[in-house]
Amino acid sequence: MNPPTDVKISPGRLGEYIVSWSSNCTQKDNISYQLDYRYLDTITEESWKSRTVKIHQKELDLEFHRGLFAKVKLLGNDEHNSNIPDYWTEKIFDPPRDLFASINNLSCIFYDNNYMNCTWDINKETPQGAQYFLSYRQTNEDTVTNCTNYHKDGQRNVACYGHKYEIDSIDEVNICVSESSNKTTLPFCRKMHPAGFYKLYTPINVTINENTDEVKWKLPKGNVNSSCYIYEIKITNRSNRGSIQNVENLTGGKYVISRDQKKKYSVQVRGKVVFECYESIFWSDWSKPLIIEPNSTGLSVLTIAILVTVIFVVIVLLLVFICTKCKLLSKICQPVPDPKEKFKDLFEDCNGDFQKWINKNPLLMTKTEDCIPASVKEV
Structure with a gap:
């Protein structure tokens, strides 16, 4: 045979x-x-x-x-x-390589809500005036779908951004870029499962309980079961020179960090889909840094208020003691003389009428005395 x-x-x-x-x-x-x-x-x-x-x-x-x-x-x-x-x-x-569209590095990322981004690099020897278009077809299906939104570098398409796709993430799909300058050129194609190139949105609501040092976070609502997620948490000691980092792998949405209470830290989280749910090669972007300030070594507001009150009372008591000991109060607070004691006839005979009192007591000396000059002999 x-x-x-x-x-x-x-x-x-x-x-x-x-x-x-x-x-x-x-x-x-x-x-x-x-x-x-x-x-x-x-x-x-x-x-x-x-x-x-x-x-x-x-x-x-x-x-x-x-x-x-x-x-x-x-x-x-x-x-x-x-x-x-x-x-x-x-x-x-x-x-031969020139049998295909003159691009390289065709890659795609699939996001929640069925959006995808695909990018490619154009070869240096690409023909003048060549344009590139992305299309895809699901395995065992005849329907071909074209990209609806391109990103350009000059006049040429170099990416398909924000395209809404209708593909099950676990089904295989052929994604191809065709070149318009030569009708005989074969498309440059990648065969992939969207689930293997699925990128989660960045975790949100990253918070810490400063009493327990437990960090929590959430993922934006997506199309994947929550049990399919794994996470990485990055803890950076910002108080040390060089910003020492520690990355831990996690399966849940919370983690108790270990830290020096006197130092400053930042915490970031990212996630991806695990192997049991068609593991993706892409991690999400890191969340915005959550800054954890060192615990204050100063006194609380209540303690400060109590201390101020105690100090004030001590100062007042100390002043009272000094004044009592040195009789400063009696020296400082002399009584105002009573004119009745010095001018009895003014108040007893004239009822305080100063003009009447003056008329009643004329000056004893009415004759102007001659001034006799005197000389002082220096010793």
Whole structure:
């Protein structure tokens, strides 16, 4: 029985290639074919994938720009043809790079609320006037969806931003960028599960209980079950030179930190989806730093008020003691003389009438005395 021959490959739907072969086998009943393949940039045994078909071809969603090593052989399906020789027909497909759209590093991130961002790098040797467009097709589906919102670098599209997609995150999808300058150019495609490139929104409401040092946070409402999340908390000691950082892995939405109460810290949190729920390669962005100031070593307001009161009372008592001891009060607070004691006739005879009192007591000396000059002899 002759093995398959003439293995070849041809484009199919977006991101799809048809691997076909010829066969001289005259028996068709109870005969099938095994197709094994891997990319040229992977050489491990685990990188091989296998498909079994009854016909002479198989449609595969491929990142064909990576090149393909394919091999096909006959399989028997019952005891009468179980002794078919294990003959493989092998073929290496190593297409030239200029056969595809002249971009590299096509990557996509999928967010809550079914939004995605995809970016790519344009090669230096790209043709003048070339434009790039992103499209995607879900595996085993015919419908092709085009990006609705591009980001440009000059005149060329270099990203698809904020596109609303309608894909189940666990389904495989072919995302391709086509080049408009050459209709024969094949699209540059990536095959991915959106769940593996899912990025959570940044955690919010990061708070700390200063009595227990327990930090809590929340995630914005998303489409993933809360049990699918893991977190990292970054604790930075800002009081030390170099800002020493400590990162811990967590499974819940709270954590009790260990800190020196006399030092300043900042706390940030990020999250991602765990392996059990189609683990993503992307962490969310770090939350805004929560600044934790050192605990105050000063006195409380109540304590300060009590101390001020005590000091005031002590000062007053001390002043009273000094005044009493040195009789300062009696010296400072002399009584005002009573004029009645000095001028009895003014008040007793004249009722305080100063003019009457003056008239009653004329000056004894009315004659003006001559002034006799005198000389003083210096000693």
